[in-house]
Amino acid sequence: MMESLNAYDYYAYENRPKIEWPNGARVAFWVAPNIEFYELNPPTNPSRKAWPQPNPAVPGYSIRDWGNRVGHKRQMDLLEKYGVRGSVSLSVALCDHHPEIIEQCKERGWEFFSHGIYNTRYTYNMSEEQERAMIRDSIESIYRHTGQKCAGYLAPALSHSEHTLDLFAEVGTELFGDEAGFYTCDLFHDDQPTPVKVRSGKRFISMPYSLEMNDTIVYAVNKVEPRHYLTMLKRHFDRLYQEGAESGTVMCIPTHNYQISCPHRIKAFEAALEYITGHSDVWVATGREIAEHYLTHGYDAAQSAIAQQNGGQGA
Amino acid sequence: MSLPDDYLEYPWRQYGMDHDRYDWSMLSDRPKVHWPDGKQLAVWINVSVEFYPLNQRGVPFKVPNGMTMPYPDLRHYSLRDYGNRVGIFRFLQAFERHGIKPTYAISAQLAELYPSLIERLADTGAEFLCHGWNMDHLHYGGQDKAEEVEQIKRALDTLRKHSGQSIEGWLSPAKNQSENTPDLLTAEGIRYCADWVNDDMPYALKTAHGDLMMMPLPTEIEDQFVLGNNLHSEDSWVEQVKDAFDFLLEEAATEGGRMLGLNIHPWLMGQPHRIGCLESVLEYMMSKDGVWQASASDILKAFQASNTGRAR
Numbered sequence: 001m002m003e004s005l006n007a008y009d010y011y012a013y014e015n016r017p018k019i020e021w022p023n024g025a026r027v028a029f030w031v032a033p034n035i036e037f038y039e040l041n042p043p044t045n046p047s048r049k050a051w052p053q054p055n056p057a058v059p060g061y062s063i064r065d066w067g068n069r070v071g072h073k074r075q076m077d078l079l080e081k082y083g084v085r086g087s088v089s090l091s092v093a094l095c096d097h098h099p100e101i102i103e104q105c106k107e108r109g110w111e112f113f114s115h116g117i118y119n120t121r122y123t124y125n126m127s128e129e130q131e132r133a134m135i136r137d138s139i140e141s142i143y144r145h146t147g148q149k150c151a152g153y154l155a156p157a158l159s160h161s162e163h164t165l166d167l168f169a170e171v172g173t174e175l176f177g178d179e180a181g182f183y184t185c186d187l188f189h190d191d192q193p194t195p196v197k198v199r200s201g202k203r204f205i206s207m208p209y210s211l212e213m214n215d216t217i218v219y220a221v222n223k224v225e226p227r228h229y230l231t232m233l234k235r236h237f238d239r240l241y242q243e244g245a246e247s248g249t250v251m252c253i254p255t256h257n258y259q260i261s262c263p264h265r266i267k268a269f270e271a272a273l274e275y276i277t278g279h280s281d282v283w284v285a286t287g288r289e290i291a292e293h294y295l296t297h298g299y300d301a302a303q304s305a306i307a308q309q310n311g312g313q314g315a
Numbered sequence: 316m317s318l319p320d321d322y323l324e325y326p327w328r329q330y331g332m333d334h335d336r337y338d339w340s341m342l343s344d345r346p347k348v349h350w351p352d353g354k355q356l357a358v359w360i361n362v363s364v365e366f367y368p369l370n371q372r373g374v375p376f377k378v379p380n381g382m383t384m385p386y387p388d389l390r391h392y393s394l395r396d397y398g399n400r401v402g403i404f405r406f407l408q409a410f411e412r413h414g415i416k417p418t419y420a421i422s423a424q425l426a427e428l429y430p431s432l433i434e435r436l437a438d439t440g441a442e443f444l445c446h447g448w449n450m451d452h453l454h455y456g457g458q459d460k461a462e463e464v465e466q467i468k469r470a471l472d473t474l475r476k477h478s479g480q481s482i483e484g485w486l487s488p489a490k491n492q493s494e495n496t497p498d499l500l501t502a503e504g505i506r507y508c509a510d511w512v513n514d515d516m517p518y519a520l521k522t523a524h525g526d527l528m529m530m531p532l533p534t535e536i537e538d539q540f541v542l543g544n545n546l547h548s549e550d551s552w553v554e555q556v557k558d559a560f561d562f563l564l565e566e567a568a569t570e571g572g573r574m575l576g577l578n579i580h581p582w583l584m585g586q587p588h589r590i591g592c593l594e595s596v597l598e599y600m601m602s603k604d605g606v607w608q609a610s611a612s613d614i615l616k617a618f619q620a621s622n623t624g625r626a627r
Contacts, residue, residue: 001370005392010429013404047385124385160389189393191401191587211394212586223546231550232588239587309431 007165007187007196008206009306017301019192019248021293025283026244027237028290029276031084032185032209032254033075034115034154034216035101037091038064042120048159050120067258068094072101074261075269080108082273087287089115089154089185089254092138095145102145111286112146113185114138114168116156123159131161135171139180149176151288152207154185169198178203183291185209191240191249193294195303203295207287208250210236215259215269226268233272241279248298250290251276336497337520337529347571348516348621354607355567356560357574357614358600360415361509361532362406362581363486364436366422366449367395375457378450378489380539380580395582399425399432402585407439409590413597418610420446420486420509420578423470426477437478442610444484444509445474451488458493467499483507484611486578490534498523507615509576515563516574517618528619530611532576538584538593549584549592556596564605572621574614 021028040061042050051057079086088105090112095102105112116123116138123131139150153168161167165184172181184196187206198204211217213236218224224232233253240249253272260269277284285293327333350357369392371382380395382388410417419436421443426433437443447454448470454463475482483506487496490510500508501524509532511520519526534540536559541552560575567573577596584593600606609617 001386003368003370004428005369005387005389005396010431011400012431012435013401014407122385155389158384158390160387162387164389186389187393188390189396189400211390212588222542224548228548228550235591236586236588239590243587 002162008189008194009197009310011190011194011302011306012309013191016192016247017298017305018246019294019298021244021248021283023283024281026248026281027240027279028248028250028283028285028293029084029237030087030250030252030285030287030290031079032089032154032252032287033072033079033086034089034254034256035068035072035091035094035105036064036089036115036119036256037068037094037097039118039120042118045122045124047124048122048157064258067256067261068098068101071257071261073104074266075255075257076104076108078266078270078273082277084273084277084284085109085111085286087111087113087152089113090142091115091117091119091156092141092145093117095141099145106146111152111288112142112148112150113152113154113287114142114150115154117141119157121156123155123161123164126161128161128163128167131163132167132171135167136175139171139175143175149180151180151291152183152185153181154209158186160186165196165204166199169202169204170200173200173202182295183207183287185254185287188212191243192247193250193291193298195299195306203299205291205294205299207252207291209252209254209287211254212236213252214254215265216256219259219265226265229265230268230271234275237272237276237279241281244281252287335521337518340518342515343570345516348573348618350572350607350621351617352607355572355605356564356607357572357617358560358606358608359530359532359574359576359611359614360417360597360608361444361486361576361578361611362403362417362419363446363578364399364403364419364421364425364432364581365395365446365488366399366425366428367392368449368451371451373451374453375455376453378453380543381450398580398582398585399429402581402583402590403432403436405585405590406579406581406593407435409594409597410439413594413601415597415601415608416441416610418442418444418484420444420484421474422446422449422488423474424449426473430477433477437480442484442612443474443478443480443482444486444611445470445482445505446486447488448473449488453489453491454487454493454496455491456493458495460493460495460499463493463495464499467503471503471505484509484530486510486532497527501525501527507611509578509611517615528615530576530615531574532578534578537578537580539580542583549589553592553596557599560600560603564603567605576611
């Protein structure tokens, strides 16, 4: 087992080369709706239980199903109202189960990226070949159902192996060359995109996908009240907007249709969207658009700066 | 079923403590302490700069705020690492703006992993404490003594070598100790420690190699405890710190100099939506008369030089 992750080099937040977003924007803003499928009778994984109760775990299963049956449409309408195209973190089995949702997102120009097959199938204890096959299935499924070449990855239920990022980059290349598999949402170490080292040497980056702003972490783990979540989102944005005047920052709101769209919470989310998109220097984009821009305009300067900071030992 | 006879024997049933690490003393009975320039409240701000390894062993327990998911827990590893590469720089800006002289309690291994960070912090002129080897190298009851000796020496040697500082302060990971820790610390040149949370003022712990001064750094008001353990909002943390500050300042008016130790974490308060709360706390404290914001060793020196001497 590794003591340090070794997926990225140390890179101090001060004195970095300036990241320039299109039209002089300070903050690249994206919303990542997780559209997930949890199984009623998932198989056992020795490292993690899928549900707290024996199957069928009706409370947990049914609220997540509510998200797809009811919550999704509400969130989608709201994002449309504020000009936000979602970047969907997709349990790809949902393409088979609920193609209506995929169609609606496609019509609105949303991005789809891989969040595994089901959110109840964990990476733990998979062989490297099994994980590779699972990732390949997910990228192929997205292409088959949406025509999109999957650019990003968020491991199912944030379950990883030591090779997760390497494998995603490699499979993306095997299927679609540099057009797929070039950003990960699995790292929470930074407020800007940063280069990530993968074993193939591919140009690959980490995309800020804030766990601190993730509705499930906020509501289910940290037990925050909806109106305070709004305050947190505004403050988070304000600081990144302020710092973005010096060098472009990224703000992401990761959402779940079974959390954010509940009637008692959706007004707080709407107020946040209204506030953020109401600022002039915000680039409302998708994960892929931000990643592509950074790879073209920011990646090389960052690599040089990292090498310099670490005494020439950078990636 | 019954218990052995000695269950009803009480060998330490006597005046004072049930051990001889320190003497019993009520804060209200002690002579007044005088801070320099007639100040009333000394404020010590400590930043814990921590390394949480990905391959957490969890011996003999999982350190609070460490890895919780099955290996490899990228989520908590990278969230904690955020503090060392992003959050700490928001802290540095805030300290500069408000004229704060903090101390840094550092996981010694960081000196090897991120030497540029240690250099950056040392360049501010701030005092360092040793915060153990890393957050997964706990000190604990029943720990092999030779192992703990090596752990302490390695941590201190590494931090001393990379920082150029003599390093006289210590903060154990999770404030956890073995029965030997205080003796082993003074053997290695540590003069003060912040692990025990049993007083609002410095006091002396007796060790095999002279006194180890205990500096108050209350867990109950730490950011990670209020937010992470109690699940209170960052706004509530601000209120709680201000309330503690106001109370101690008021008490100092009649009881003599008081101190407030505040331990904070860049991986938590350094997040974009929380940094403003830290800034408002700093601004509030620095705006009040009677406040002496200083490093741990400066406060300790003044405490020991105070005309009333030491609390024993």
